[in-house]
Amino acid sequence: MSLDSGTDPGALASPPSGELAPASSVIRRAVTGNRLRDGRPVYFVGSSRWSEAIEEAAHVAPNAAERLLAEAQHGRPHPVVAPYLIDVTFGEGRLRPVGLRERIRAFGPTVGAGP
Amino acid sequence: MPLIKGGRFVADRWRHLDDAAPAPEGAAVAVSLKRWSSERDALYRRKGELGLRLPNDVPPTSLGRDVERFALVTLSFPRFTDGRAYSQARLLRTRLGFEGELRATGDVLRDQLLFMRRCGIDAFEVSERAVAENWLAAFEDFRLFYQPAEDARPWIARQRAG
Amino acid sequence: MYRYDEFDRRFLEARVAQYRDQVRRRLAGELSEDEFRPLRLMNGLYLQLHAYMLRIAVPYGTLSPAKLRMLAKIARRYDRSYGHFTTRQNIQFNWIKLEETPDILAELATVEMHGIQTSGNCIRNVTADPLAGVAEDEIEDPRPYCEIIRQWSTLHPEFSFLPRKFKIAVSGAASVDRAAVRVHDIGLYLRRNEAGEVGFEVLVGGGLGRTPMIAKTLRAFLPKRQLLPYLEATLRVYNEFGRRDNLFKSRIKILVQSLGIEKMREAVEAEFAAMGESPLELPAATIAAIAAHFAPPAYAPAGAADEAMLALARAGDPEFGRWLDRNVVTHRAPGYAIATVSLKPPGKPPGDVTAEQMELLADLAESFGLGEIRVTHEQNLVLPHLRRGDLPEVWRQLKAADLGHANAGLASDIIACPGLDYCSLANARSIPVAQQLSEHLAARDHEIGELRIKISGCINACGHHHVGHIGILGVDKNGEEFYQITIGGSADENAALGAIVGPAVAADAVTGAVDKLIDVYLHARRAGERFPETYRRIGAAPFKEALYATH
Numbered sequence: 137m138s139l140d141s142g143t144d145p146g147a148l149a150s151p152p153s154g155e156l157a158p159a160s161s162v163i164r165r166a167v168t169g170n171r172l173r174d175g176r177p178v179y180f181v182g183s184s185r186w187s188e189a190i191e192e193a194a195h196v197a198p199n200a201a202e203r204l205l206a207e208a209q210h211g212r213p214h215p216v217v218a219p220y221l222i223d224v225t226f227g228e229g230r231l232r233p234v235g236l237r238e239r240i241r242a243f244g245p246t247v248g249a250g251p
Numbered sequence: 252m253p254l255i256k257g258g259r260f261v262a263d264r265w266r267h268l269d270d271a272a273p274a275p276e277g278a279a280v281a282v283s284l285k286r287w288s289s290e291r292d293a294l295y296r297r298k299g300e301l302g303l304r305l306p307n308d309v310p311p312t313s314l315g316r317d318v319e320r321f322a323l324v325t326l327s328f329p330r331f332t333d334g335r336a337y338s339q340a341r342l343l344r345t346r347l348g349f350e351g352e353l354r355a356t357g358d359v360l361r362d363q364l365l366f367m368r369r370c371g372i373d374a375f376e377v378s379e380r381a382v383a384e385n386w387l388a389a390f391e392d393f394r395l396f397y398q399p400a401e402d403a404r405p406w407i408a409r410q411r412a413g
Numbered sequence: 414m415y416r417y418d419e420f421d422r423r424f425l426e427a428r429v430a431q432y433r434d435q436v437r438r439r440l441a442g443e444l445s446e447d448e449f450r451p452l453r454l455m456n457g458l459y460l461q462l463h464a465y466m467l468r469i470a471v472p473y474g475t476l477s478p479a480k481l482r483m484l485a486k487i488a489r490r491y492d493r494s495y496g497h498f499t500t501r502q503n504i505q506f507n508w509i510k511l512e513e514t515p516d517i518l519a520e521l522a523t524v525e526m527h528g529i530q531t532s533g534n535c536i537r538n539v540t541a542d543p544l545a546g547v548a549e550d551e552i553e554d555p556r557p558y559c560e561i562i563r564q565w566s567t568l569h570p571e572f573s574f575l576p577r578k579f580k581i582a583v584s585g586a587a588s589v590d591r592a593a594v595r596v597h598d599i600g601l602y603l604r605r606n607e608a609g610e611v612g613f614e615v616l617v618g619g620g621l622g623r624t625p626m627i628a629k630t631l632r633a634f635l636p637k638r639q640l641l642p643y644l645e646a647t648l649r650v651y652n653e654f655g656r657r658d659n660l661f662k663s664r665i666k667i668l669v670q671s672l673g674i675e676k677m678r679e680a681v682e683a684e685f686a687a688m689g690e691s692p693l694e695l696p697a698a699t700i701a702a703i704a705a706h707f708a709p710p711a712y713a714p715a716g717a718a719d720e721a722m723l724a725l726a727r728a729g730d731p732e733f734g735r736w737l738d739r740n741v742v743t744h745r746a747p748g749y750a751i752a753t754v755s756l757k758p759p760g761k762p763p764g765d766v767t768a769e770q771m772e773l774l775a776d777l778a779e780s781f782g783l784g785e786i787r788v789t790h791e792q793n794l795v796l797p798h799l800r801r802g803d804l805p806e807v808w809r810q811l812k813a814a815d816l817g818h819a820n821a822g823l824a825s826d827i828i829a830c831p832g833l834d835y836c837s838l839a840n841a842r843s844i845p846v847a848q849q850l851s852e853h854l855a856a857r858d859h860e861i862g863e864l865r866i867k868i869s870g871c872i873n874a875c876g877h878h879h880v881g882h883i884g885i886l887g888v889d890k891n892g893e894e895f896y897q898i899t900i901g902g903s904a905d906e907n908a909a910l911g912a913i914v915g916p917a918v919a920a921d922a923v924t925g926a927v928d929k930l931i932d933v934y935l936h937a938r939r940a941g942e943r944f945p946e947t948y949r950r951i952g953a954a955p956f957k958e959a960l961y962a963t964h
Contacts, residue, residue, distance in 0.1 A: 212442055217446050265459040334534075
C-alpha cells in the first residue's frame, strides 16, 4: 500500500507487483513507537494509521525518512508514544527490522511466555 | 501568568524587576539574588515591600536573619523533575521562620501543586492551562498524609493517636 | 504482618482516584508523555518493549494468601497468566495496558496492594531480610522499621523529585546479611550498643549500576527514636546537593564519593542537629504499635511424631532429603522450619510464576504456613512458618507444581533481570543465558555447592551481577550480544564487587566459560570454602588463565 503524500518513487511502500523483492542489503526506513493505550509496538502505515504488523509498515528510502517521521507525528491527541525511525530490510521477501532489539519488538520475546 | 493563592486565581500585585530596572517607591518589587546582594542597603531604605528570587541551588540558610526583610520569596522549578525547591521551601518555613509569601515559579504543573503546598509554598505561578483544566482541584487530591510537613493538615501520627 | 487501618485504606482509595484521573488526562492529551511519565512511574508503570510493565510493591517481601490470589487474578485477567519476582522483592507483570491500569490498581487496593513508588526518583520499596522474624540469628525483627519507613516515605512531599531513585534495606540479623544492605543507598543494620540498647548502624552510598559501590558507615549507632529524623536529614542533604546534570552521576553514592564520607557525615549531622526536636521522632509506643502487627504467630508445640515422620520421609525419598538439606533452614520456634521455594526450575526463566502456581502457593501458605509467604531478593519465595511434620506434604505439592527444586543458593539458582526480551533499557538478552546455564549446571549443583550466579542485560544491573560470585553482564558489541564476566562479588555481610576477568565473550561461549571458572574453583577450593573465599585466597589469575590463556 502506498502513502498519500506524493509521487516520489522513494515513498512507495512495497515493490510493484511482478517485480523481484529488493535484496536484503537494501535498507529502508520505517516509523515505530508504542501505542499509548496499551503499549503495543506499532508501525506507521500512513494516513494517521498504525498497525501492529510490521509487514504493513510504510517504508521509505533513507533520504525520505525525516518526512515520513514528520507525517507520523501528526495528530492530537497522538495515539503513539514517541515515534522514531528504524531501519528495515527484506528477508525472504518479508519486511523485517534490522537489529535484535527491533526484531524482538516486532516478533515478541525470544523466550517462552513465562515459566 | 495566572497566579494561584489561597485556593483561587488572583492578580499578582508584585513587580518582578530585572537587575537594571528602577525600583519605584511604594511598590512591591521582587529582585534577583544578585541584585539584592549588591544593592541591599538601598533596597532596604526604599519604602515598599521587597521580594527575592532565590535560585534553586542556593541554600536558604545563607540568607540568615535577612529573610525577615522579604514579604515574598520566589522559588524556582527549572524542570518539574528538579525537586530542590521543595527542600528550600521547608527550610525557609521551619528553619528560618519565614512567614511571607513563598511562591513557586517555573515548570509548575498540576500534579505537583499539593506537594508544593505541603512544603510550605503558598502561591503558584502556573500556565494558562491551569484555568481551563481546573488545577485548583489538585489541592484536594489527598486529605490524608503519612508525614508532617509545613501545612497545617493532620498527619498520620496525630490521626492514629486520636 | 501489617494490616491496613481505615487511614491506610482511604489513602489508597485517594491514590487510585488520583491516578485514574491522570490516566484520563493522558489519554485525552491533556498531559504530555513527559509530564505523565514521572506520575505513572510513581505508581510502578513502565513502558517497555512490548507493552507496559507494572511493578507492584511487596513491602519488605511479605505476602498473604489473599494478596497472592489477587496477583493470580491480575495475571489472568490483565496479563498473560504469569508474573515475575524481582531483586527488590517486588512482582512485575509484563503485558499491561495503560487503559486498564486504573482498574488494576483499584483491584489491588482491595487487598492492600499498590505500585506506589516502585519506580521514580523517590524512595522505593524498603526491603528486608526474607527470614525476618523467624531466623535464629536475629537481634530484632527489621520489618516494623521497614513499615515505619514505608509510611513516612509514602508521597513524601519533599522527596518525590529527588535527583534519582532511592533504595533502603534493613537487616536485623546479628552477624549475617541476607538483605544486601551494603549495596543500597541507605542500609540499616539493627545493632546492640555497649549498654545493650538496640539501635541502627546507618550506612550510606551503596549501589550497583554503572559505578557500583559498597556503602560506608554514616552513623555507627542511631537510637531507634531518631530513625525518621535522621533519614529525613540524609534525604534533605541528597535532595539539595545530589547531582542533577548527569543521569549516571545522580545517585547518593556519587555524592558520598565526591564529598568523602567525613564531609557527608558532617553535612547530615549538621542538618540533623539543626532539625532539633522533630515531630518525626518515634516514641516507644508508636514503635510498639507497629511491631504488634509483626508479633510471632501462635506456634504449636513441637511434636516428637513430627520428627519421626520427617525421618521416615527422608529415608523414603532421597530427592526429598536433598530438598530438606538444601532448601530448609532451622526456625527459631522449635518444631518449625523455613523453606525456600525455588522459582528456578533448570532451563526455565528465573523468578517467573504462573497464576496456577500462585494459587497453589496461596493454598500452601494458608493450610500449612500460618498465612504467610515471602519474596527474597534472589527471586525465590520463602514459606517462613512450616511445621516440620508438614514438610513432606508441602514438598510433594511444590514438586508437582515444578516448585520443588532443591537448588536454593546453588549454581542453577540463577538471578537474572528480564533483559532485552522485555526491557527497553537492555543491551542484551539475559533470560536465554540463564536458561541455558541453569539447565547445564543443574547436574553439577550438588558437586559445586553454594554458587551465586547473577545476570544483567545492561549496566543498570537489575540482575545484581556486580555482587554475584560469578556475574554476567550483557553488552552490545556492534549489534551482537556479548557477555562480560566478573568473579568474586558478594552481596552478604562481606559485600564485594566482582572483578572483570577479561574481554566479553560471545553468547555461545558463556556456558563454556562459566564451566571453566567453576572447574578452577573446584580444583583449588579447601574444605568449606565458598567461591568468594577461594577467589580471595588465590586471586583472579588462575581464573583469567583458564578462560583466556592460549595453550
